[in-house]
Amino acid sequence: MTTPPHDPLPIAQVPVGELLGRELEARDWSQADFAAVLDRPTQFVSEIVTGKKEITRESAAQIGAALGHTAEYWLNLQDQYLLAEQFKNENAQVKLDEVRRRARLNDKGPIQLLKRRGFLTGATLDALEAEVKELFELDSLDDEPGFAAAARRANRSEDISSLQRAWVACIRREARKLPPQERYCAKRLRELAGTLSRTLKSAADFEDLPDLFSAVGVRLVYVESLPGAKIDGCSMLVDGYPVIGLSGRGKRLDKILFTLLHEIAHILLDHVDAEHLIVEGLDEDQGNETKWEKDADTEAAEWVFPHGIPDVPDRIGARWVNQLAVELDVARIVIVGHLQHRGHLDWRTTLAKNAPSVNDALASWD
Numbered sequence: 001m002t003t004p005p006h007d008p009l010p011i012a013q014v015p016v017g018e019l020l021g022r023e024l025e026a027r028d029w030s031q032a033d034f035a036a037v038l039d040r041p042t043q044f045v046s047e048i049v050t051g052k053k054e055i056t057r058e059s060a061a062q063i064g065a066a067l068g069h070t071a072e073y074w075l076n077l078q079d080q081y082l083l084a085e086q087f088k089n090e091n092a093q094v095k096l097d098e099v100r101r102r103a104r105l106n107d108k109g110p111i112q113l114l115k116r117r118g119f120l121t122g123a124t125l126d127a128l129e130a131e132v133k134e135l136f137e138l139d140s141l142d143d144e145p146g147f148a149a150a151a152r153r154a155n156r157s158e159d160i161s162s163l164q165r166a167w168v169a170c171i172r173r174e175a176r177k178l179p180p181q182e183r184y185c186a187k188r189l190r191e192l193a194g195t196l197s198r199t200l201k202s203a204a205d206f207e208d209l210p211d212l213f214s215a216v217g218v219r220l221v222y223v224e225s226l227p228g229a230k231i232d233g234c235s236m237l238v239d240g241y242p243v244i245g246l247s248g249r250g251k252r253l254d255k256i257l258f259t260l261l262h263e264i265a266h267i268l269l270d271h272v273d274a275e276h277l278i279v280e281g282l283d284e285d286q287g288n289e290t291k292w293e294k295d296a297d298t299e300a301a302e303w304v305f306p307h308g309i310p311d312v313p314d315r316i317g318a319r320w321v322n323q324l325a326v327e328l329d330v331a332r333i334v335i336v337g338h339l340q341h342r343g344h345l346d347w348r349t350t351l352a353k354n355a356p357s358v359n360d361a362l363a364s365w366d
Contacts, residue, residue: 016078017049023067024049037066054078101125104141105132109166113226119170135169145169147236151279163229164279168236171245175219175238178366184217184241186268192216193264197304200257201331206361209260218242218267222362225249235263236277242267249281251357254337261300269295304334312344321351331356 024034031049035042040062047053055063055078061071086092105111105128114120119135122128129141136145147168151160160168192212199205213220219238225231225247232255234245244263246256266278271292280293305328313320316339325332333355339345340352 013081013084015051015081016055016074017051019077020063020074021049034066038062098125101129105129107162108132108136108138108141109162109169110226114166114170117170117224119173135173136165137169137172147172147277151277160279161229163226164231167223167226167229167231167247168234168245168277168279170223171221171234171243172236172238174221174223175243175245178214178219179239180214180217180219180241182215182217188216189213189218189242189264190268193261193268193303194306196261197257197331197334198329200253203253203356203358203361206253206256206358207364210365213244218244220365221245222248222365224359224363230281231279232281233259233263234277234279235266235272237272237274240274242272246362248359248362251359252333252337252352253331253356253358254334256358256362257331257334258300258304258337261303262296264303265296265299266292269299271296304330304338309338312339312342316345316351318351 024031029037031045032042035045038045038059040059044053044059048055048059055074057071057075060074060078063069063074064071102111102125109132111120111128111132114135120128120131122131133139133141137147138145145165148160148165151165151168200209210220219241221243223245229247230249231247232249233247234243236243236245244260244267246259246263248256250256250259262280263278266272269292272278278292309328310324321335321339322332325335328335333352336345336349336351336355340347340349345351
């Protein structure tokens with residue numbers, strides 16, 4: 001069994017072709033001799049020695065086998081020299097610095113996605129860095145957004161993700177564009193919450209919601225969910241006034257309605273203040289949710305069904321669902337969604353077919 005060859009100690013950075021030439025001279029081999037050993041044309045060896053051709057993995061293995069070295073040794077010598085030359089190249093270093101700057105920006109959020117969505121428009125790195133600092137409310141790109149530290153998740157086993165942080169930043173910026181018309185009034189917000197399940201029965205009914213909320217001192221904002229963010233809504237204070245953000249994830253009228261009511265509950269239960277905001281996906285593992293989440297769920301459910309819901313029959317049909325929706329004065333899909341959530345109906349039930357999607361209505365908001 002032969003002993004594997006050992007690489008010599010690293011040497012000064014010299015063109016690998018020059019080092020190969022020295023090796024051949026030390027062995028009294030001509031380039032033609034070496035070419036014959038490799039079973040290659042003499043021109044092949046000449047081009048490597050003169051630096052006209054780079055060593056490939058295949059040729060490195062052949063050279064190493066002929067000279068008692070590893071292929072990695074020759075590839076490393078070549079890479080060390082080329083990297084040293086690149087380090088001396090001012091243009092190359094400028095480009096590498098730009099790569100570092102772009103990577104630092106990407107640590108803050110999904111920059112390309114935010115550009116496609118129109119939240120970032122900078123055509124140069126300098127402009128883009130300034131926009132990212134403004135969007136994430138940073139004095140320096142070395143900082144972390146203050147609102148990220150204040151964010152609370154419904155599922156306390158996870159921290160707010162980079163995608164969720166970016167979505168919240170977009171909500172905050174949109175909220176600042178158009179503050180509420182009136183001073184915040186908790187009493188009027190609670191009254192409004194109590195009417196929503198009976199007034200929001202079609203997608204079109206969602207179109208005027210921002211004005212209704214603005215009249216009670218709350219800014220209602222829609223920013224389409226970022227792919228992979230797993231976020232339904234958030235509630236927070238921005239510049240002293242309450243803000244509710246919706247992502248439209250789930251699309252269905254009943255899901256968006258419940259998310260909205262859930263976020264209203266957080267505000268009315270004083271779960272958000274200048275130091276705390278709430279970010280959540282309402283389909284997260286319910287076993288890990290906090291007391292705050294349970295309280296918000298209870299409050300939201302009472303607004304939807306203030307007098308509870310009748311006993312559910314063993315066999316649930318469209319006729320019973322339709323009749324109950326009329327009696328409770330809510331959208332039919334609200335009944336279906338409640339029964340699905342409680343496990344009385346399968347999530348694939350045909351009763352949910354053609355459920356109204358409200359995302360177009362949300363997208364019409366200012």
